[in-house]
Every structure is written in structure tokens, then in C-alpha cells.
Amino acid sequence: MWTRHVSGKLAAYADGELTPRAAQQVELHLARCPRCRREQAEVRFGLAMMERLPSIEAPDTIWAAIDANPADRRQAVMSAGRPWRLAFAAAVLVAVAGAAIWRVAQPSEAQWEVHRIEGRPAVAGRVVSGAGQVGIGEWIETDAGSRATVAIGAIGSVEVGRNTRVRVVATRPEEHRLALDRGQIHATISAPPKLFFVDTASGTAVDLGCEYALSTDEDGSGLLQVTRGWVSFQWNGLESLVPAGASCQTRPRMGPGLPYFDDATDAMKQALAIFGREKVDRGALDVILAESRVRDTLTLWHLLSRVEASERARVYDRMAALTPVPAGVSREKALELDAATLTRWREELAWTW
Numbered sequence: 001m002w003t004r005h006v007s008g009k010l011a012a013y014a015d016g017e018l019t020p021r022a023a024q025q026v027e028l029h030l031a032r033c034p035r036c037r038r039e040q041a042e043v044r045f046g047l048a049m050m051e052r053l054p055s056i057e058a059p060d061t062i063w064a065a066i067d068a069n070p071a072d073r074r075q076a077v078m079s080a081g082r083p084w085r086l087a088f089a090a091a092v093l094v095a096v097a098g099a100a101i102w103r104v105a106q107p108s109e110a111q112w113e114v115h116r117i118e119g120r121p122a123v124a125g126r127v128v129s130g131a132g133q134v135g136i137g138e139w140i141e142t143d144a145g146s147r148a149t150v151a152i153g154a155i156g157s158v159e160v161g162r163n164t165r166v167r168v169v170a171t172r173p174e175e176h177r178l179a180l181d182r183g184q185i186h187a188t189i190s191a192p193p194k195l196f197f198v199d200t201a202s203g204t205a206v207d208l209g210c211e212y213a214l215s216t217d218e219d220g221s222g223l224l225q226v227t228r229g230w231v232s233f234q235w236n237g238l239e240s241l242v243p244a245g246a247s248c249q250t251r252p253r254m255g256p257g258l259p260y261f262d263d264a265t266d267a268m269k270q271a272l273a274i275f276g277r278e279k280v281d282r283g284a285l286d287v288i289l290a291e292s293r294v295r296d297t298l299t300l301w302h303l304l305s306r307v308e309a310s311e312r313a314r315v316y317d318r319m320a321a322l323t324p325v326p327a328g329v330s331r332e333k334a335l336e337l338d339a340a341t342l343t344r345w346r347e348e349l350a351w352t353w
């Protein structure tokens with residue numbers, strides 16, 4: 001099913017040397033491909049090991065222009081030593097087997113730390129004046145003048161905004177989960193995909209390695225805004241994939257709306273809001289198609305499977321007019337919503353997202 005495994009890009013990705021767009025593409029692939037995720041864990045492990053052992057076997061030339069300052073030394077290993085680092089990572093990749101490395105490296109924590117930012121945030125009904133702990137099943141609550149930060153185990157942090165109610169559901173290494181009852185959180189996560197989840201009344205935000213803001217009310221009306229990486233918002237078999245720079249409205253009993261780039265035209269955003277409320281609004285569909293740019297194939301790709309079959313050909317034709325349809329994607333299969341075809345197309349389109 002996968003035509004482009006990303007094995008060859010993983011070391012450069014771990015080193016932060018890919019362009020943001022290429023990095024996004026790798027992240028999307030990783031989120032969907034267990035094979036590449038296993039390899040990524042091995043590459044990370046290799047690089048992490050190497051950074052702990054910076055003086056072993058490094059070629060002498062690396063140290064030539066470096067004084068004794070440890071920070072400078074580390075910097076030099078990061079830059080000058082890259083080929084050596086990658087060779088080491090490749091060697092570890094061969095030597096290390098198994099997919100559970102990340103879990104071994106990240107010990108379980110039953111309690112997470114909470115820090116007050118302002119006001120009087122409360123955990124389980126008790127005001128946190130400086131720092132406190134929150135455990136499974138406990139609520140973090142803020143009022144109109146309070147904010148707090150929660151450490152999400154070892155993988156990141158969540159800022160709890162004002163007037164927010166959020167509960168800790170799971171703190172396992174393979175499942176860090178919050179339930180957002182109402183209000184707003186800002187999550188910054190640095191971990192392999194699918195370790196951090198936020199449940200809301202209209203679906204679940206699944207972290208694919210990212211930074212995002214999520215707001216919701218008790219009904220599930222809300223907004224997801226992604227600033228780095230990807231988030232998958234899921235509800236009842238429906239999924240919206242939201243990359244950096246894009247947002248997605250969520251709605252009670254309808255789940256995630258169509259994702260759209262924040263720099264889309266106002267006319268397109270208004271049409272998307274209407275389209276979400278009244279599914280068969282042809283006028284709104286006309287505007288969405290007419291206003292779409294190449295990167296708005298993000299929206300159109302999701303739209304393909306959410307319009308009636310009678311409208312689907314129009315969406316396909318607009319996409320095909322905006323950007324060449326790749327080999328392996330046929331009109332017929334796309335209109336049938338053949339899963340492999342849509343995946344293949346998305347992989348190509350995502351280069352423009």
C-alpha cells in the first residue's frame with residue numbers, strides 16, 4: 001500500500017535537517033506506517049545514545065577548533081559530526097531490534113506535575129499555589145483569571161487556558177490521555193505519533209508529533225488549530241488530518257469538519273462553515289471549489305469522501321485541474337473512494353500542504 005517509505009530520510013529528520021514541508025511529509029507517513037515508526041524509534045535511540053557518548057570514537061578533526069566548553073563540544077557534534085552521527089545511527093539500527101525502545105526509554109509516571117501560571121488553578125478541588133501533582137481521574141480547573149501548565153509525562157506539556165475543565169484519563173507510556181470538558185488547551189508534544197490523546201464531546205485529537213491549540217464547549221463545538229506537525233481528529237470512523245498552519249472546526253454529533261489552511265480566503269472559510277451545517281448546500285460547494293488553491297487540496301481531499309456521489313466528480317475534477325493526478329490514481333477508483341487510491345493521492349498531495 002505504501003509507495004514511499006521514508007527510511008532514507010529518518011536520520012536527517014531526527015537531526016532537524018529536512019525542510020519543514022519534507023519534515024511534515026515524513027511525519028504524516030510515520031503516523032500511518034508501523035514499519036517506518038519502528039525504524040524511527042531505532043534511529044532516535046541511536047542518536048540519543050550517541051549524544052550521551054560524545055567523545056567515543058569521534059574523529060579527531062571534529063575537535064580541532066573546539067575549546068573545552070562542553071556546550072560548544074556538543075554543538076560541534078551536532079554540526080560537524082553529522083556524517084559520523086548518521087553512520088553511528090545506521091550501525092545501531094542494524095544492531096538494535098524490537099519496537100519497544102521508546103517505552104523502555106520513557107518510564108511510566110502515574111502522576112503528572114502541574115504548575116500555576118496565574119490565578120488560582122485547582123486540581124481535584126484543591127488550589128495549586130505553586131506546583132502540584134495530578135493523577136488519573138482528577139480534574140484540573142481554571143476560572144477566568146487562572147492558567148496552569150501540566151507536564152505530560154516525559155513527552156511534552158499542556159497549557160490549560162482560562163475557564164477550562166480538563167481531566168487526566170491515562171498516564172501510561174503508550175497512552176497519555178486527557179479529556180477536555182470545556183475551555184482551551186495548548187499542547188506541545190515531542191514524541192512518536194499516537195502517544196497523546198485529547199478526548200472531547202465531538203471526537204478525539206490524536207497527536208502525530210506536534211503543537212496545537214484545542215478549544216471546545218461541553219457540547220463539542222470547538223476548534224483545533226495546529227502550529228507544528230500533524231493532528232488527526234477522529235470521531236465515529238470520521239477522520240480529519242490537520243497539518244501545521246491549518247485548522248478544523250468540530251461539531252456536536254458531526255465530529256470534525258473539513259480541515260482548511262488558515263490562509264485560505266474568507267469566502268472559502270465562510271462556505272466551509274455553511275457546508276458543515278448543511279451538508280448538501282450546493283452554493284457552498286461551488287464557493288469551496290472556486291476558491292481552492294493548490295494547497296487547499298487538503299480540504300478537497302477530505303471533501304471527496306464527504307460529499308454525495310453525485311457531487312464527487314466535481315471535487316475530483318477541481319483537484320485534477322489544480323495539480324497533476326499522480327500515477328496510480330485513476331478517476332474511476334478515486335470516485336469509488338478506493339482506500340489505497342485515496343491514500344496514494346494524499347501522499348502526493350501532502351507535498352503541497
Ligand SMILES: [Zn+2]
Nearest residue numbers: 005006033036
Ligand atoms: Zn513506511
